[in-house]
Amino acid sequence: MRAPVLLLLTLLSCQAAERPNIVFLFSDDHALQAISAYGGRFKDIAPTPNIDRLAKQGAVFERSYCANSICGPSRACVLTGKHSHKNGFIDNENCRFDGSQPTFPKYLQQAGYQTAIIGKWHLITNPTGFNHWEILPGQGNYYNPDFLRMDGTKTRVEGYCTDIITDKALAWLKNRRIKDKPFVLMCQHKAPHRNWVPAERHYNLFDGQDLPEPPTLFDDYAGRSAALARQQMTIAKDFMWGHDMLLHGKPTDPRFLGGQNGEYARMNPAQKTAFDKAYQKENQQLLADLAAGKLDDKALTRWKYQRYIKNYLRCIRAVDESVGRVLDYLDESGLAKNTIVIYSADQGFYLGEHGWYDKRWMFEESLAMPFLIRWPGVVNPGVRSKVLIQNIDYAPTFLEAAGLAIPADIQGRSLVPILQNEGNAPADWRKGIYYFYSGENTHRVAAHAGVRNDRYKLFFLPKSNEWQLFDLEQDPQELRSLHEDPASAAVLAEMKKLYQTLRVQYEVK
Ligand code: SGN
Numbered sequence: 001m002r003a004p005v006l007l008l009l010t011l012l013s014c015q016a017a018e019r020p021n022i023v024f025l026f027s028d029d030h031a032l033q034a035i036s037a038y039g040g041r042f043k044d045i046a047p048t049p050n051i052d053r054l055a056k057q058g059a060v061f062e063r064s065y066c067a068n069s070i071c072g073p074s075r076a077c078v079l080t081g082k083h084s085h086k087n088g089f090i091d092n093e094n095c096r097f098d099g100s101q102p103t104f105p106k107y108l109q110q111a112g113y114q115t116a117i118i119g120k121w122h123l124i125t126n127p128t129g130f131n132h133w134e135i136l137p138g139q140g141n142y143y144n145p146d147f148l149r150m151d152g153t154k155t156r157v158e159g160y161c162t163d164i165i166t167d168k169a170l171a172w173l174k175n176r177r178i179k180d181k182p183f184v185l186m187c188q189h190k191a192p193h194r195n196w197v198p199a200e201r202h203y204n205l206f207d208g209q210d211l212p213e214p215p216t217l218f219d220d221y222a223g224r225s226a227a228l229a230r231q232q233m234t235i236a237k238d239f240m241w242g243h244d245m246l247l248h249g250k251p252t253d254p255r256f257l258g259g260q261n262g263e264y265a266r267m268n269p270a271q272k273t274a275f276d277k278a279y280q281k282e283n284q285q286l287l288a289d290l291a292a293g294k295l296d297d298k299a300l301t302r303w304k305y306q307r308y309i310k311n312y313l314r315c316i317r318a319v320d321e322s323v324g325r326v327l328d329y330l331d332e333s334g335l336a337k338n339t340i341v342i343y344s345a346d347q348g349f350y351l352g353e354h355g356w357y358d359k360r361w362m363f364e365e366s367l368a369m370p371f372l373i374r375w376p377g378v379v380n381p382g383v384r385s386k387v388l389i390q391n392i393d394y395a396p397t398f399l400e401a402a403g404l405a406i407p408a409d410i411q412g413r414s415l416v417p418i419l420q421n422e423g424n425a426p427a428d429w430r431k432g433i434y435y436f437y438s439g440e441n442t443h444r445v446a447a448h449a450g451v452r453n454d455r456y457k458l459f460f461l462p463k464s465n466e467w468q469l470f471d472l473e474q475d476p477q478e479l480r481s482l483h484e485d486p487a488s489a490a491v492l493a494e495m496k497k498l499y500q501t502l503r504v505q506y507e508v509k
């Protein structure tokens, strides 16, 4: 071989060896309020020590937002680095992901990365751009879940979903990838998505405790659009007896909707026995209290909240353990030093705030996405950033981290300069983030689109032709819209300008 060619090859292989691996740990509906690194009311009761390891060893982004607060759309934004109107996946009800479009796994694969995705996908069409994939069909199941595989087969795996996804992710890392190539592993959990069925070992966590309620559990929606009261995602009225509350049989009280717990139906006899043993005592007490007329509306909403939040946090315990297992393996194998690890979730969630569960609204709890990142040698431990970031920024970040150019049609911006600079943004960073939600039938949340800057949030509801404006500094719980407040007229005008500017910039039609 001629010397210059040899030199080039040596240079290329050195470069390849230095390119960082990416482990993308992603869950479904994990609210910031339920991650102790972000603080919040469950910090001491339900800590997340393993997710917190990333915070201690890396950076936490405190103003991290999605572009469209539901599953498929958020995932499409992550993969493409583009807003929903550009990647085509605007809602969960009518869309199929166009797998022929460019995505960050495709770009990285073309550049020599090994790429794998294991777990929840939820984009209808099969994954493209992956050397290996094994996904849950649709939403997937907590117990004895089915997996779709690359060869077109579907297999049912006995056990608990979060643990199985972790086992499969670790098996790929240990045995299946080509070891001399850099890799991207996307390990994507179903948990803690509805209907919140915990692992057997966590059924009795928090038993006998009263978990703290949010101050807005009984929000009356005064001072804001009437659309807020018209959704169908309240703890008080929209929980199903079996599906959400995990009770058996038919409701014995009209204040519950019907609907069976499909996860129980999937369990094997031993799993059913363990489940029944865990919930029996509390269930019997509820039935007795309902029969005796002991629970007025407020007391029943409080009971529902406790049942919901405990199961939600129990599901998160398994996710946190999964993160711990992956981090341990990266440490033991020596991969940790050249691997970027991210923890995020497709959107936030209401944990009783405004009386709600679910997401979709542009209020902070569901607009926010967790974003924690560890990158040894680049991100200093313990960084906390207040820069406005979005899920469209992930793809360009991964491309830049891998030394690739960022295609001009990607709408997000790479976070690498922020990561290299203690969480501080470059001078020309965005002044606000753009948000869009199409208004699905599920849960009846009205369509809206808006912007958020460092202090204010503005959104427009086309159906009722109204604006909503919130001052997040003065009113962090977003209880009073200022759109008709004469003293806020200048802010309203400024935020409308930002809204128009971002719509032009992102080519919203
Ligand atoms: C299901 C849930 C909804 C949830 C959507 C979207 N109902 O329809 O509560 O809002 O998914 O969630 S359930 O009865 O199936 O649990 S998403 O995370 O996929 O966007």
Ligand code: CA
Pocket (backbone or CB within 6 Å): 028, 029, 070, 071, 193, 346, 347
């Ligand atoms: Ca979700």
